[in-house]
Amino acid sequence: MRTVHATRYITPLREGGSLPAVIEADDDGMYVIKFHGAGQGPKALIAELVVGRLAQALGLPMPDIALVELDREFARTEPDPEIQDLIRASEGTNLGSDYLPGAINYDPAAMQPDATLASRIVWFDAFTSNVDRTARNPNLMVWHRQLYLIDHGAALYFHHDWENAGEACGKPFVLIRDHVLLPFASTIGEADAALVPLLTDEVIDAIVAEIPESWLQGEPAFADAAAYRQAYADYLKRRLQLREAFVQEAIRAHAAHL
Structure with a gap:
């Protein structure tokens, strides 16, 4: 970075x-x-x-x-x-x-993304447990007629409860039902097949390695920053292995909108 x-x-x-x-x-x-x-x-x-x-x-x-x-x-x-x-x-x-000068907040009534992009974003937010991509607070911007994802501070909410993070890996993300792009996400299964191969263990390890050590202090669940960092990598890899739960939950939630 x-x-x-x-x-x-x-x-x-x-x-x-x-x-x-x-x-x-x-x-x-x-x-x-x-x-x-x-x-x-x-x-x-x-x-x-x-x-x-x-x-x-x-x-x-x-x-x-x-x-x-x-x-x-x-x-x-x-x-x-x-x-x-x-x-x-x-x-x-x-x-x-x-900073995207002139960008505007996304309005689903004014812009309907194609099914491929919508499905990939829905899959991604289910994978990362992002609670903050709803119609009330889309955290999507439109800049030069293209959607941009912003504001992911509310994602990965498992890290507020490390004691139960292992169990959270395999849980469906039921709040996906409130996702602002869910009505357009008709190809979630295809998104899963396309995206998973891109998230290799090496990619995940490299991303987690970028977390500054100064941000990895004061967490009582871990002996040191290295253990804290490794816990993120382990969670993400395990979450992918157990993704059937969140993928099927997203597909069911989309079907309920039809």
Whole structure:
């Protein structure tokens, strides 16, 4: 992954629960930054990174992501005390995604994606247990007439309960019934056949290896960061092996919409 350094705070995006912001970086690019010091903590950033990189490995459309290094002195340019505190608490490594100027929120009434793309996104969100792609909060943007996946901090919710993560591997994702693209996802079985070969053990290991060690601290379920990191890789590999449960649940949920 690329690493950039934040150089200018532009504006907060207050609709996000973690108070993300648009910043400029030393590569002259603009990014939507998610802060590790926000209330949702590093786990939200881990989910953003892992799920985002998995999406890229599968060829799904989403803004590129990068690690963003942040200096606490960055806070001096921001007059809002709340944002100053957030920046100071987030010194070090954060996560950014390319800012898409002029992008608009996805509206299913205005744009119906083709069945292949819709099915692949539904499969992907069932695999990653993404609870946040509903009609109320699609977390999809339209930019240059193309869908883009954004905001994956609520995915991988198994990592909030590591004691039961092993059991969660084989569970269907029943909340897929609320997915905003489910009505268009008529080829989920074909999506499964196309996507699974792309997620080899080597691909998963490489993605998990990108999680910054500073985000892998303070989890009492693991003795060290290496064990914590390995747990993500083990879960994802096992989830793929047991995917029949979430694939069939998604197919049933789609059929219920017909």
